[in-house]
Amino acid sequence: MNDLANAPDLVSDSDEPKTLAETAYRQLRRDIIEGVHRPGDKLRVEHLKDQYEVGAGTLREALQLLVTDALVVAQGQRGFRVAPMSLDDFADITRTRVLLETSALQQSIELGDDAWEASVVAAFHMLSRAEDKLADGSKASREEWEMRNRAFHEALIGACPSRWIRHFQNILYHQSERYRRLSLFRQPIPRDVHAEHQAIVDAALARNGAEATRILSEHILRTLEAVRQLPADFIN
Amino acid sequence: MNDLANAPDLVSDSDEPKTLAETAYRQLRRDIIEGVHRPGDKLRVEHLKDQYEVGAGTLREALQLLVTDALVVAQGQRGFRVAPMSLDDFADITRTRVLLETSALQQSIELGDDAWEASVVAAFHMLSRAEDKLADGSKASREEWEMRNRAFHEALIGACPSRWIRHFQNILYHQSERYRRLSLFRQPIPRDVHAEHQAIVDAALARNGAEATRILSEHILRTLEAVRQLPADFIN
DNA sequence: TCAATAACTTTTCTCGAGATTTTTGTCTAT
DNA sequence: ATAGACAAAAATCTCGAGAAAAGTTATTGA
Structure with a gap:
């Protein structure tokens, strides 16, 4: 073994x-x-x-x-x-991401130790700081926000013991990044992303798996809605 | 689009x-x-x-x-x-497979049309015939059984519209194939696989998603148990 | 005028040899 | 005897040129 x-x-x-x-x-x-x-x-x-x-x-x-x-x-x-892009593909990516990421978050909440909690809080703090800078409209910090957003989502599922789920989630995250750039460039901060992240962190630290996965699902699915409202020919 | x-x-x-x-x-x-x-x-x-x-x-x-x-x-x-093999890895593969394959089967049952039903019945028939031949102990038919078993599982989730789930499931199936060979070579027909497949087909055609996914889960997880009971050093 | 064939161009795919890096083996000094 | 360093060997990584396939244009015949 x-x-x-x-x-x-x-x-x-x-x-x-x-x-x-x-x-x-x-x-x-x-x-x-x-x-x-x-x-x-x-x-x-x-x-x-x-x-x-x-x-x-x-x-x-x-x-x-x-x-x-x-x-x-x-x-x-x-x-x-x-690889071609299409709204159907993004819908597929998003739903599959929800399936994998909620399962991973559930396990993280069940199994995570103090170090996991600390890494989540730390990643959330880094992301919050990046959002502050983003409010100023600096261009360089957008790249930074992308990286920290990714790090935050990775930290959330960091205590999930399944390498395979994390592997697939990683691939899907790269995919959705392509689409997310479309929506975020157009509508700089359309929704209160910060509050959503905060709610996820609170539920996760409270070890409330059902609540945390519910918010995370809505959080991910909201990006799909944002892309759906783009001009129809913008995706091609 | x-x-x-x-x-x-x-x-x-x-x-x-x-x-x-x-x-x-x-x-x-x-x-x-x-x-x-x-x-x-x-x-x-x-x-x-x-x-x-x-x-x-x-x-x-x-x-x-x-x-x-x-x-x-x-x-x-x-x-x-x-890629290294380990019991932990196989447990991970199996659980992730259950997560993806049950979700795919559920959608197949909800969305599948007559043609899907026909393909499931056909694949099940092919697999049953291969099992008949396998009972004789012919060596060449083992390869055939593997292919048809795979085709059967693919047919079950064939009406799932998610390309990504099917893609990941495909990768995991290849992975588990490595482990399954270990257990099947040792114990030619240890469990009544045919009855399990039959039960899945019945529940699927009856459009009973909850029952079908339950049986499929147990079916997949049983292979994990079979490998667990192998000699400890056999996996290396 | 249009369709089918043929020649040409572009692009992909394949191979063997040379440059870096890793690994192995040996030797010396503490 | 063990640890460290140096040297030799093996393997990987990289490149450019040649062969095979696909795509394009021109030509010929009805």
Whole structure:
């Protein structure tokens, strides 16, 4: 029996990139999430290898890594494309996220120790500070808010012992990030996100799993509604 | 808005392999699932490229594809390894499978049409025939049973509209296949699997979601118990 | 004018060799 | 005898060029 208690994640994400392929992978991933390469675009190796300053085989590996995240689709013998976006897809992503993330939060609340509580409070504090800065309208802090929002959601489910749920949740979070950028750019702070986060933290620390998962569900689903109210052709 | 109703799967699996890399990928996947390459083994490119008769870069791509399935883990600058196996990991896989597969089955039962019912009945019939042959103890039919068992489980959730749930379920099924082989080789037919399948089909066709998901949960979890009762060192 | 075929261009896929990094083995000094 | 450091070996990672396939344009015949 292997020791799996402190096993590493299924795909390392927090580590520094140690290979050129991984560096190109991260740049490409950011460019796809930010919309530099638009959904459905063809990703030609010959063109991109110059842009990202790596060899053809290396860029190919980077693209393969993006297939794992389902940000790129590969059709045999016909190259790579940026994964398409659609409202149906986002609805699917969101609902699946709710399914996984509520289950993970429930387990976290049941199993989390003092250190977990502390990490949740800390992540919430960091996120709150970022929201303060965001109110000023600084552009650089938007990137920071994204990272801390992600860290907050990860902290919430940090005590969930299931590596698989966390792995899948990680993939879905990347996916939804693409869509969330659409809605947040248009409506800077449309809803009281802070209050929602606060309510989740309160319920979680009170070990009220039912309440915490209920609020989290609504919180996630609200982003779906926000995207639904965008102009119909904006998603393409 | 893109049409996503009949969109292709996230990773094509049923299609024929159109590239050498994909051919090598399938061979490697089978060898890993069947235990030719054991958990934790190092997968040296220089050694394997001769064995699978492809170039180094091509085999590298095949390994990258296996990382997507989490059957292989890649550590930057330190090569590839067969993903380790452990009882904790299998418990995690199984519980996550239950979470996803019951949700998918519930939706299938709610949304499935006549064609879905027919595909379930057909897959169940194929599986039953394979079980008849398996009773004779033929070796070739074991492979067949695996394929049809998989097809049966896929048919059950075939009417679930969530591509993401089906995608994740697909990955987990491959994973659990590695473990299931351990238990089924030792105890040819330890439990009345046929009756369990029959009960699921009956409840599904009766549109009794609660009953169907309950039986499916127990059905999946029973495999976990079977593996738990193996000799402790057998899993390594 | 339109459809089908053929030649051409672009792109993907594949391979082997060279440069870095990790691992292994040996030797020396405390 | 053990620990540390240096050197040799193995493996990984990277690159550019050649082969196969897909996509595009031009030509020919009805």
